[in-house]
Amino acid sequence: MTAGKDDGREAAPVSAARSGDLRKRVVSSLVLVPAAGLLIWAGGSAFDIGILFIAGVMAWEWGALISAPSDRHRTRLVLAIALLVSFVVALLFHVPAGVACALVAVPISVLLARQLRVVGPIWLGVAVIGTVFPALALVWMRSHIDFGLETVIYVIASVAATDIGAYVAGRTIGGPKLMPKVSPSKTWAGLAGGMAGSMLVAAVFTLLHADARGAALVPLAIGIALIAQAGDLLESAVKRHFKVKDSGSLIPGHGGILDRVDGMMTVLPVVALAMWVSGRSVLQW
Secondary structure, eight states, X not given: OHHXXXXXXXXXXXXXXXXXXXXHXXXXXXHHHHHHXXXXXXXXHHHHHHHHHHHXXXXXXXXXXXXXXXXXXXXXXXXXXXXHHHHHHHHHTOHHHHXXXXXXXXXXXXXXXXXXXXXXXXXXXXXXXXXXXXXXXXXXXXXXXXXXXXXHHHHHHHHHHHHHHHXXXXXHTOOSEEETTTEEEEEHHHHHHHHHHHHHHHHHHHHHOTXXXXXXXXXXXXXXXXXXXXXXXXXXXXXXXXXXXXXXXXXXXXBOHHHHHHXXXXXXXXXXXXXXXXXXXXXXX
């Protein structure tokens, strides 16, 4: 009897903590989703500035994640310079020019990290790639003449649906772990749920968008889901390497910006590259 009572007492705080965390997540989402939607809808300079701000926060969190407290200001300075130079070049000339700057910034950042001895050289290169490339990809996609707004909405909705589907399926079904050494909470059921969520978004866009074709969007949806979850696992691996639970505490109930956009970090550059090669929006494939 005593053991049963103790178990109940221990379970109650855990349940209360989870409930409180869920409430924070809901409140944060109710604030962030409309704000993000308004920014995407506005486009133009407002969108570009908003993305630059978000990328700046990502760079700030990367600095805290990969470097010691005494070296964070120098790490963040290198990341900020790489981000600002690439962004300014992209806006003044063309996004591919900004991407070229970012490609040059990666080896320069690695050399600086080695020279300054503030952080592992490879990690600083990863931080530059994980910050600058997704930001430039999103700016370029939104500025696309044909279906820029619709494309950005579709890609972001697909990644969000992947996260939700993976979370719901993983919690309700459970089952074998996907990569327990990297992320103990990820399951194969969650992977399937993520793909289902992404395909649901594809189905909706097929019905709502005249140029969208299900034959192209369904395999694209599966690809987006897989790439998004690869980004999620990659960020989990980085946090596990540095023994950090969350990338930050900016968003109540969610952690940091990096914790919310980990799937975007991998999906956005891949989709933008595919659009650039094909010369068309993914909604026109």
